[in-house]
Amino acid sequence: xxxxxxxxxxxxxxxxxxxxxxxxxxxxxxxxxxxxxxxxxxxxxxxxxxxxxxxxxxxxxxxxxxxxxxxxxxxxxxxxxxxxxxxxxxxxxxxxxxxxxxxxxxxxxxxxxxxxxxxxxxxxxxxxxxxxxxxxxxxxxxxxxxxxxxxxxxxxxxxxxxxxxxxxxxxxxxxxxxxxxxxxxxxxxxxxxxxxxxxxxxxxxxxxxxxxxxxxxx
Amino acid sequence: xxxxxxxxxxxxxxxxxxxxxxxxxxxxxxxxxxxxxxxxxxxxxxxxxxxxxxxxxxxxxxxxxxxxxxxxxxxxxxxxxxxxxxxxxxxxxxxxxxxxxxxxxxxxxxxxxxxxxxxxxxxxxxxxxxxxxxxxxxxxxxxxxxxxxxxxxxxxxxxxxxxxxxxxxxxxxxxxxxxxxxxxxxxxxxxxxxxxxxxxxxxxxxxxxxxxxxxxxxxxxxxxxxxxxxxxxxxxxxxxxxxxxxxxxxxxxx
Ligand SMILES: Nc1ncnc2c1ncn2[C@@H]1O[C@H](COP(=O)(O)OP(=O)(O)OP(=O)(O)O)[C@@H](O)[C@H]1O
Ligand SMILES: [Mg+2]
Numbered sequence: 088x089x090x091x092x093x094x095x096x097x098x099x100x101x102x103x104x105x106x107x108x109x110x111x112x113x114x115x116x117x118x119x120x121x122x123x124x125x126x127x128x129x130x131x132x133x134x135x136x137x138x139x140x141x142x143x144x145x146x147x148x149x150x151x152x153x154x155x156x157x158x159x160x161x162x163x164x165x166x167x168x169x170x171x172x173x174x175x176x177x178x179x180x181x182x183x184x185x186x187x188x189x190x191x192x193x194x195x196x197x198x199x200x201x202x203x204x205x206x207x208x209x210x211x212x213x214x215x216x217x218x219x220x221x222x223x224x225x226x227x228x229x230x231x232x233x234x235x236x237x238x239x240x241x242x243x244x245x246x247x248x249x250x251x252x253x254x255x256x257x258x259x260x261x262x263x264x265x266x267x268x269x270x271x272x273x274x275x276x277x278x279x280x281x282x283x284x285x286x287x288x289x290x291x292x293x294x295x296x297x298x299x300x301x302x303x304x305x
Numbered sequence: 306x307x308x309x310x311x312x313x314x315x316x317x318x319x320x321x322x323x324x325x326x327x328x329x330x331x332x333x334x335x336x337x338x339x340x341x342x343x344x345x346x347x348x349x350x351x352x353x354x355x356x357x358x359x360x361x362x363x364x365x366x367x368x369x370x371x372x373x374x375x376x377x378x379x380x381x382x383x384x385x386x387x388x389x390x391x392x393x394x395x396x397x398x399x400x401x402x403x404x405x406x407x408x409x410x411x412x413x414x415x416x417x418x419x420x421x422x423x424x425x426x427x428x429x430x431x432x433x434x435x436x437x438x439x440x441x442x443x444x445x446x447x448x449x450x451x452x453x454x455x456x457x458x459x460x461x462x463x464x465x466x467x468x469x470x471x472x473x474x475x476x477x478x479x480x481x482x483x484x485x486x487x488x489x490x491x492x493x494x495x496x497x498x499x500x501x502x503x504x505x506x507x508x509x510x511x512x513x514x515x516x517x518x519x520x521x522x523x524x525x526x527x528x529x530x531x532x533x534x535x536x537x538x539x540x541x542x543x544x545x546x547x548x549x550x551x552x553x554x555x556x557x558x559x
Pocket of ligand 2: 353479
């Protein structure tokens with residue numbers, strides 16, 4: 088049988104809903120990965136040894152093992168110890184933590200690149216170490232690493248497809264469901280790819296806006 | 306009654322970086338309203354002394370007093386942090402490289418610390434910025450970012466930022482050394498206006514003419530010791546010590 092894309096519009100509503108789920112999951116895990124990344128970076132650099140080492144081990148585990156495995160662990164594994172998370176929550180937490188660890192690495196480099204004079208300038212005014220980190224160091228570090236963090240965000244969007252395997256009806260799972268009804272894998276995978284691409288364009292456009300807005304304050 | 310305690314009192318200051326002794330038993334008293342210049346060759350310990358006064362470079366031994374408070378008081382870590390953060394609010398410092406916060410506007414640079422530490426209202430903060438910026442002649446740059454300012458303007462903002470904390474003393478570490486020659490004067494003028502208001506100031510500088518024109522007292526340092534000190538006309542016109550003479554010969558003609 089030949090290709091027939093006319094079946095795709097019949098699933099417009101489903102695809103739209105799946106896209107919205109993908110966007111929502113991406114945004115929620117982006118927030119976790121961004122603030123989590125900052126928190127991990129600050130702890131890794133400034134925390135007392137007692138917390139620093141457990142956090143390092145945590146980072147190592149999240150970086151060195153497959154995201155898919157982490158999702159399984161959070162969704163299916165945690166039930167065994169009485170934590171029963173809805174699939175989309177498990178997906179958001181898994182994606183968020185996984186990318187928080189990657190962002191943390193980038194943000195640590197950004198923090199170390201902030202001029203020592205910034206610390207002195209702030210401390211001289213009477214700011215405490217923590218106030219200095221919060222108001223002076225981290226905001227500057229984050230500004231310099233927005234481009235690589237943006238790249239991670241694009242990777243996060245693509246990896247969000249993985250949460251389909253724990254049953255979150257985001258874009259990928261939606262297209263699979265459509266395929267099992269219509270037996271038209273090519274059409275629906277292409278349709279899903281187009282949706283991802285459009286979301287990606289929107290994401291990159293927003294990232295460029297953010298980057299140009301912070302240009303002057305660098 | 307015995308003589309009152311000096312406004313700033315540095316007692317037997319010693320500072321070592323590893324085996325290197327950078328300050329060797331320095332004693333320095335500054336009275337309220339006095340303007341003291343510290344001059345001396347590169348590496349003589351001028352910056353280290355200045356930075357010891359607000360504990361940016363903690364002394365190895367010795368005491369720093371600001372009025373009746375010991376700056377480098379021996380306290381447990383947490384208490385010391387609290388103590389030093391309040392003491393530093395009273396000591397303004399201006400750096401060679403400005404150290405303005407690039408991610409904040411001029412207004413935010415100036416109001417950040419007062420807002421965080423002094424619990425002032427937005428109105429008071431606005432008034433404070435306007436007042437301080439007028440003082441350094443930069444009112445029209447209030448919403449600029451540091452990257453949009455010249456070096457001289459950056460340094461004037463840095464001075465306004467320090468002044469906004471209403472410090473009791475201002476420390477200047479070669480405030481004009483990083484500036485293009487044509488921008489030095491605007492910063493010097495601001496410092497002169499502070500002198501006219503009798504701000505207590507300690508100024509590390511390579512500019513002998515400026516030191517001579519604004520200071521009440523000049524300290525000549527070399528290799529971690531105060532070699533000679535006195536009023537500017539004595540130090541500059543009639544120095545007694547050979548090392549001072551040598552240094553000035555190079556710097557007054559150069
Ligand atoms: N953090 C540090 N670690 C090790 N040595 C230091 C440190 N800071 C300063 N020194 C050394 O201490 C000595 C005095 O330095 P300081 O910066 O106080 O000199 P200075 O008189 O301000 O010189 P300049 O006129 O070049 O600014 C120098 O030999 C310098 O190399
Ligand atoms: Mg110096």
